[in-house]
Amino acid sequence: MSDEGLNSLVYSKNVIELITVANxxxxxxxxADEMESADFLSRLQKMLPLLYLKASLLPKFEFEADDDLEKYVTEVEYNLIQQKILAHTGAGDDYQEVFIPGMQFSESxxxxxxxxNVADVYQDMKDLIMSFRTMNDEVMEQALWESQSNFAQVWGQKLVNCLRAVHNLIYSENNTDEDSLQEGNPNNELKNKNPDWLNDRFSFQGE
Known part of the structure; x- marks a missing residue:
């Protein structure tokens, strides 16, 4: 692809939308440490598929890099993000994996x-954002190409895997929360009604 083609790609609608969502x-x-766990998980549940969608819409292109890109997320920053997420996921953070290479050879x-997994996605997205903030076309092109490659090979799979776990964490907690069943849960109200209440409620007048 020509330099002109790459430049137009970097500033294209799909790329700008990915950068916006990633930011x-x-x-x-x-x-994350400023939020309640229920709010954090609810927002994470919605942001992960949106991020996946925007990354999947990027057009494929080839890029030959001469040098390695600068990485901005330090190990300390990565660990801090991971701990902030863990504070909300707690005992439900671990889940059984089904798409790990070589898992078919594992006995357990x-x-x-x-x-x-979410911290891994954060690391890739933060590095991409910081590369775009340089406003250097060549750096932006290389960062976009690397992120697209990592999406296909690494973090895209991690994202969809942990989304399944987040879904389970949200809804399994709701289903087993006794307080929610006792206070204001419409399902609890239905259980206390007469079995014929639906027929009574929707019976036609005049019959």
């Missing part, structure tokens, strides 16, 4: 971590 995603995780179930 929101990273900011959200950086503020393999586990993965929501906090670790």
């Amino acid at each position: 929101e995603f990273c900011s959200f995780l950086e503020r 179930a393999l586990t993965s971590s929501i906090a670790e």
